[in-house]
Amino acid sequence: MxxxxxxxxxxxxxxxxxxxxxxxxxxxxxxxxxxxxxxxxxxxxxxxxxxxxxxxLKAIPECHVMEIQNDKLVIGACVSLSALSTANLFPLLSETAQGVADQTARNKITLGGNIAGKIHFREAVLPLLLANSKVIIAGIQGVKEASIHQVFTQQLRLEPDEFLVQTVTDRSYLSSPYVHYKKRQIGKIGYPLVTIAALKKNNRIHTAYSGVCSFPFRSFEIEQVFNESSIPLAVRIEQAMSKLPAPVITNAEGSAAYRKFVLKQTMADAIQTLERG
The missing domain is CATH 3.30.43.10 (Uridine Diphospho-n-acetylenolpyruvylglucosamine Reductase, domain 2)
Structure with missing residues (x-):
């Protein structure tokens, strides 16, 4: 209450x-x-x-759109994570959304709510960062379009009078090879230790992370290291670990040392899978 x-x-x-x-x-x-x-x-x-x-915002029609428009996937901020998974228009986003909370909660949690939330996981943003998506934002100054990289730095940074209306993703990303890993300490229950979303576009691997630091992120420095295929994978992973944007967290799910161990293993799985693909 x-x-x-x-x-x-x-x-x-x-x-x-x-x-x-x-x-x-x-x-x-x-x-x-x-x-x-x-x-x-x-x-x-x-x-x-x-x-x-x-x-x-749930009565605003633009916030419920979920369709391809002019080779762009447009998703309204009030579309639920369950609806995203069921429609499966962007498979990586669908799989990522399906890993958030449980089915009952996903029926209520929306794409916009997850991205704009305060809890540090906010996993639904990972595929959008990887796909260089655009966002439509409304406020006192009117409606504007911006790159997600402009408005999402550790969190969604909007003015108090602004709200997220839609995300817009180029259709070419929807069919890109991808992997999604969500590692928990025990089975499929509880918050994750590490979540990695990754896709391959134009023969380059892009990765984004949640649960590692106190905010979700995509690191272009880490990607540069991962795409140096002439360097042994183990060396690339050690170099990538040195480029994390913030300290690895310790919480009830696991210590920083254990989380780093899981992260390294998951990075290896993601890179090996996409390099073979």
Whole structure:
């Protein structure tokens, strides 16, 4: 149960959502946008956030699109992870989404909610980073398109008045050879130690990671090392480990030392599989 009251709004258009945000902000309501709402509910129950108003984006048609448009895959921010997996228009994204939480939770968790969340895994962003996807963002200044690399650095960096409307991915990435590994300490239960998503495009391997550091990431420096095929794989992996963007985390799932061990093994599996393909 959420231990405080708040106002609820469900606009039917992008323009109306932004207008409501402006008005509620002027009234001192500390408004928040939400798509799936699972994480916001969790934080609110623990008194970690206190919005005076929430703006539900699920009635906005553009946020529910999931189709190919002019050789681009367009996915609305309010599309659930379950719907993504079922449609399977971008197999790597579908497989990654299917590994998030359990089926009941995936029915509620949305693509936008997962990407914009505060929990450090946010795995759904990994295929989008690999595919150099674009994002459509709405705010007081209007609707704009940007590279995901411009707005996602450790987390989705939007202005308070902005929200994610859609992701746009070039169709050529949808059929690229890929691998996805999610390593847990025990079976298929609990948070992961390491998640790696990787694909091969134009004979080059691209990799992205979650669970390793305190944020999901793609490292172009690591990719440069991995694509030096004249160097033995074991040497490449050691070099890649030195280029991680932040310290490897220690948490209830495993120590940094154990996580590094798992990461190295998983890197080897990913590179070997894609180099053979």
């Amino acid at each position: 959420i231990p405080f009251d708040f106002d609820y709004y469900q606009p039917a258009s992008i323009q109306k959502a932004v207008e409501w945000f402006q008005l509620l902000h002027k009234r001192g309501k500390n408004p928040m946008y939400y798509a799936g709402g699972t994480e916001i509910i969790t934080w609110a129950r623990t008194n970690s956030i206190h919005p005076g108003a929430v703006i539900d």
